[in-house]
Amino acid sequence: MTPPLALDIDGTLTRPDGGIDPRVFDPLREWDAPVIIATGKSFPYPVALCEFIGVPERVIAENGGVVLVDDEATIVGDDAAARRVTEELDEAGYGTGWGDVDTHNRWRETELSVNRTTPLDELEDIATANDQIVVDTGYAYHVKSATVNKGIGLEAACSTLNIDPKSVVAIGDSANDVELFEVAGHAAAVANAADEARNAADYVTENEYADGVLEVLADVRPA
Numbered sequence: 001m002t003p004p005l006a007l008d009i010d011g012t013l014t015r016p017d018g019g020i021d022p023r024v025f026d027p028l029r030e031w032d033a034p035v036i037i038a039t040g041k042s043f044p045y046p047v048a049l050c051e052f053i054g055v056p057e058r059v060i061a062e063n064g065g066v067v068l069v070d071d072e073a074t075i076v077g078d079d080a081a082a083r084r085v086t087e088e089l090d091e092a093g094y095g096t097g098w099g100d101v102d103t104h105n106r107w108r109e110t111e112l113s114v115n116r117t118t119p120l121d122e123l124e125d126i127a128t129a130n131d132q133i134v135v136d137t138g139y140a141y142h143v144k145s146a147t148v149n150k151g152i153g154l155e156a157a158c159s160t161l162n163i164d165p166k167s168v169v170a171i172g173d174s175a176n177d178v179e180l181f182e183v184a185g186h187a188a189a190v191a192n193a194a195d196e197a198r199n200a201a202d203y204v205t206e207n208e209y210a211d212g213v214l215e216v217l218a219d220v221r222p223a
């Protein structure tokens, strides 16, 4: 049977220099089981990606803070903490580091994304004072509750879809994929993955970025 998929975006479905690798579009559109996009990006991004791939809106966004599956949305993240951290970053003279319009956080409903140019020790002090942790995806620092992650997001998504998380094949690249890998039955880190993701995965692909994804799809697709 074709397994359901849970797919990270940045560093996984992308090319080495960023942007979705268009070669993933057709295999995902034609995948004969649920395709769940699981990302640290804010809610609209994975929804748009589903729309543009041409698959139903099944997303774990904001590192599990928001889950949307087939018109059922679950919000478990804490936007009050994110707002406090934003204010304290402003007071410290940093802001989120994404410019005035800040498209990274503008439509975010729960956690906070901070540009990696921000000094990590100072960000961690602000996060800790607000009972939050900082997770480095290699693309951004995410200030979030320790109890919210892509793993609890996958459990929520699978419950709505009425499928066993152990039937899911997850693919990712970063520290924010560790809990996703723990909950999924089968976890693959792409070859460019950070150590945290490699260590939590069942295996590491031979190929990097979207080539790693295409490798896993070929491996798990029934003959």
Ligand SMILES: O=C(O)COP(=O)(O)O
Pocket (backbone or CB within 6 Å): 008, 009, 010, 011, 038, 039, 040, 041, 137, 138, 139, 140, 141, 174, 176
């Ligand atoms: O938003 C990020 O920092 C990384 O996003 P990702 O979880 O899709 O890799």
Ligand SMILES: [Mg+2]
Pocket (backbone or CB within 6 Å): 008, 009, 010, 011, 012, 137, 172, 173, 174
């Ligand atoms: Mg990633």
